[in-house]
Amino acid sequence: MTTHLTDHAASFPHRHLLGIEGLTPPDILTLLDLADEAVEVSRQVEKKKAVLRGRTQINLFFEASTRTQSSFELAGKRLGADVMNMSVASSSVKKGETLIDTAATLNAMHPDLLVVRHHAAGAVRLLADKVGCSVVNAGDGAHEHPTQALLDALTMRRHKGKIGGLTVAICGDIRHSRVARSNILLLNALGARVRVVAPPTLLPANVERLGVDVYTSMRTGLADADIVMMLRLQRERMSGSFVPSVREYFRYWGLDAEKLSYAKPDAMVMHPGPMNRGVEIDPEIADGARSLIKEQVEMGVAVRMAVLEALAAHLPN
């Protein structure tokens, strides 16, 4: 089993995972196949493997995140790495200079894997250029969140058997969402039809150029969709700046049974979490039979194990 996994991992040709952009369809499939196997590992009583034994993984989070950070932590530990979490309050960071200082400091500690989340788009790449280890982007501003897109794809593939040919409607705050951008790239790479559905104020300009069909109405946007992916709406954006109020947002763009009825009868519902029940999604749907939301969390650990393992194959011995 271990040799088999390592074969897979060796076929992944990148030192960093900074985004879905730059990955080929075979790269993505390699990671998904590895992740499928990691799911089995995680479901055993003995969850520990040794591929990262002796390796140091630092989770460097400039933006608070309980679920992503713990998911990466668990993934590293299951692969045998020594994992250290560093949270840097973003308010105390003074942009570029301090970020590079931090990189230099960390680099001197000789980590093997650096998992980074930062509130500024492009910050993770900037940091990757300054360190000697492998870097995983755990979310940079509104740019990319590649492991989220991979775990979403894994979840979809395990339920629908494939990605190609699926119609996926990504709904909500597209404008500020790194999850949406990574998903659009990945799903397009694997041949899905991607739609975005949002109030016009929450769509980036020229979003159609990213290879998506653009809708502003849930009813038309969800019609015949296989997957409905809801995005989180930040609280500060729902009181008059981008949308007027929670109740208006929920009425027109919140996923409830009525709107979901426009999707295919076997359509599944996803959400990257954390959810705002009653804002973007009706609790009945979030916790209902068609929700894959809990499963996405499980797949998150598996995908991160796959990514760490694939990158470790390139680490110097």
Added chain:
Amino acid sequence: MNGDADTRSAPKPLVLENARVVDPARDLDATGTVIVADGVIQAAGPDAIGKPMPAGAEVVNCAGKVVAPGLIDMRVFVGEPGREHRETLRSASKAAAVGGVTTLITMPDTEPVIDEPALVDYVLRRARDTAIVRVHPAAALTKGLEGKEMTEIGMLKEAGAIAFTDGRKSIANSRVMQRMMTYAREFGALIMHHPQDVTLADGGVMNMGETAARLGLMGIPVEAEIIMLERDIRLAAMTGGHYHAALISCAESADVIRAAKMRRLHVSAGVSINHLTLNENDIGPYRTFFKMSPPLRLEDDRRAMVEALRDGTIDVIVSSHDPQDVETKRHPFAEAADGAIGLETLLPAALRLVHSQDVDLLTVLRAMTTRPAQLLGLDGGTLNSGAPADLIVFDPNTPWVLDKADIVSRSKNSPFEDARFQGRVERTLVAGRTVHPYSGHHS
């Protein structure tokens, strides 16, 4: 009243014969008959002559009279809720009926501001119970008219808000305006904006220029309007939203709108009857009833407004009816409130443009009937068969003088006090029911 919710006994059918029937929706201006029954126009125009009359109809010989669609006034300030001593929905509707206005679009800057669906519902219910013409409330564009946060355009529209505006206030923040136009597009909502750069207008009380200099009053430059209008047009182009300049007042603003229409942008414009018929010289010795926003401009600007009306650059004429009382008007000019009433004089004042042969009757009436109906998505504004029987009968030549004592509006701040007019509404129908002359059978 609003819609068809009417439990009173049905009015008698009505046949108006030998009338000059003017229906801008059909470019019709010809002698004919108008047949009204069941609250609906059955037929109107030369085609209706000789058609069978409904049983029990009241037949009126209208020789020398014009029959036209009831006027739709897109900009009416009321005092209800919150300032009922200035004007209630009922008193405004009575003034409207006298002036031949059968549909009022009320402004949201009441107390409280109409920025919640429940308040739209309140205005609609009060209007249904007390008003004698149709009332459609416009809702606020931003919460509390503060120019910062957008209102619930979707839910307000569902509740019955006909359009969205911050009334006499301008949205200074360009990003807020851009987001509003973007968001409103989703609901097909009409944004009506009073274009005025508040920083340029700040402190000004009348048009900037020689007259202000002589009177020792601070001026508001035309640029305050032009700059804001140009910004708005660019945002309309950027967002694809439907933008209506609620009021324009100067020649260059007309040029800006004209150019935007040439580019086929979704843009329209209104002008107040005051800016079509008065100029800054009317202020004379600091007469505060002529203080308004935007301010009265030069005669050249007034002529440019008339030209823009004639060539279709300006879509609608509004009264901008703004009741103010002695508390707000009996002050030194600079300290007095802006605003003038206008419901009762809207048509007579507009007829001045017809009598002076500047604009034909069809064009003047189109800007107060068919065009506002189109912009707002209303059924009325026409005498087409099947349309609601909202219509007016007026003699375009009757001479009269506006006596303050005869003003029906609860506030008396008319710039046309003691003015001579030619042409007066004799009868106003809403949904086939005569509401003027006031027949007294409404509770």
